[in-house]
Amino acid sequence: MTMTTTSMVELRAVRKSFGSVEVLKGVDLTVAAGEVVCLIGASGSGKTTLLRCINHLESVSSGRIVVDGTLMGYAETSKHLVELSAKRIAGQRSNIGMVFQRFNLFPHMTALENVRMAPMRVRGLSKAEGTARACELLERVGLSDRQDAYPAQLSGGQQQRVAIARALAMHPRLMLFDEPTSALDPELVGEVLAVMKKLADDGMTMVVVTHEMGFAREVADRVIFMDGGVILEQGSPADVLGNPREQRTRDFLARVG
Numbered sequence: 001m002t003m004t005t006t007s008m009v010e011l012r013a014v015r016k017s018f019g020s021v022e023v024l025k026g027v028d029l030t031v032a033a034g035e036v037v038c039l040i041g042a043s044g045s046g047k048t049t050l051l052r053c054i055n056h057l058e059s060v061s062s063g064r065i066v067v068d069g070t071l072m073g074y075a076e077t078s079k080h081l082v083e084l085s086a087k088r089i090a091g092q093r094s095n096i097g098m099v100f101q102r103f104n105l106f107p108h109m110t111a112l113e114n115v116r117m118a119p120m121r122v123r124g125l126s127k128a129e130g131t132a133r134a135c136e137l138l139e140r141v142g143l144s145d146r147q148d149a150y151p152a153q154l155s156g157g158q159q160q161r162v163a164i165a166r167a168l169a170m171h172p173r174l175m176l177f178d179e180p181t182s183a184l185d186p187e188l189v190g191e192v193l194a195v196m197k198k199l200a201d202d203g204m205t206m207v208v209v210t211h212e213m214g215f216a217r218e219v220a221d222r223v224i225f226m227d228g229g230v231i232l233e234q235g236s237p238a239d240v241l242g243n244p245r246e247q248r249t250r251d252f253l254a255r256v257g
Contacts (some may be wrong), residue, residue: 007066008174008205009054014056014063016049025051025229026063033173036206038216038237041226042252047209050226051176054207055096056089067096068173092120097167098176101183103159105151111138111162112147119169137165141195157188161195168199175199177208205233211256217241 009031016024024046031037039047052058056064056073064081065072073089074081084092105114115137116130125133138147141161151159160180160250167175177196181189193215200206200219210216216223216237223240225233225248244250 008033008035009207010064010066011050011054012064012066013088014050014053014065015061015062016046016053016058022061023184023229024053024060027229027231029208029224031205033205034203035221036200036204036208036219037224038220039207039209039224040211040213040216040228040240040252041232041253046229047226050179051098051178051207051209054174054176055093055098057093057098058097059083064079067092069090094118094170095172096176097170097172098172099160099163099167099178099180101179102154103151103183104164105159105162105166107151110148110150111143111154111165114151114162115166118166122170126148133169134165137168138162140168140198141165142191155188155198156184157191160184160192164192164195173205175204175206177206177209177210179209181210181212213241213253213256225252227252 003247006170007030011027011029014024014027015022027050039050041047049058053060054067054072059073062116070092072092074083110133112131115134119125120127120130135144135147138144141164143158146154146158154162181192184192193212197219220237222234223237224231225240227248233240233244233249240249241253244253
């Protein structure tokens, strides 16, 4: 994949608390344009919260997140940060694709309709333009023959591939994946990971929360191990997965196999 030195994502001293529980404890992270970063760690380590803060699905308690040169969720005044309106946040978020554990497809819409809806409503594409874009993306994820199927007629793996196509329909500069295969039967995992590998090969900037160590080993440029709301260890897949420095990383990898 092609790497550049331009930063796509920058987190500076990011903290996030839910009530009295601090989930992120001062995270610093930079992701380069074209880089694939896999976040690993036990449940409750802060991985998903970090991902959701990047596109401001969760507001940070303190710190700053910049995506593609834009401060996410806030405007900077001379004294402090002011949270943007929901409309302006939605505009920022439209440049970031996100794929969740659950597919979140509209059950009353076909695969094609699910994919073309956002670019038509948000980007103002005509029906013909939206349809052409959706057909192109469904072909890209290997579902050109299923564009008229409803979600209930698709397997879990097919639904997740439609969800990826839907995220790509907005021409995102950044893709976030929150354990995209965790809700799938084991035999369906490979088809989703294959689509993600192709995206990585095409140079898409990706931050992926995953328990699929084989995918992280093969596709990631960098693996980050989170524990207790902090980045405990990071480096190449060979270093973090093959020769981890930290005992907690070794213990985690021993548990996940």
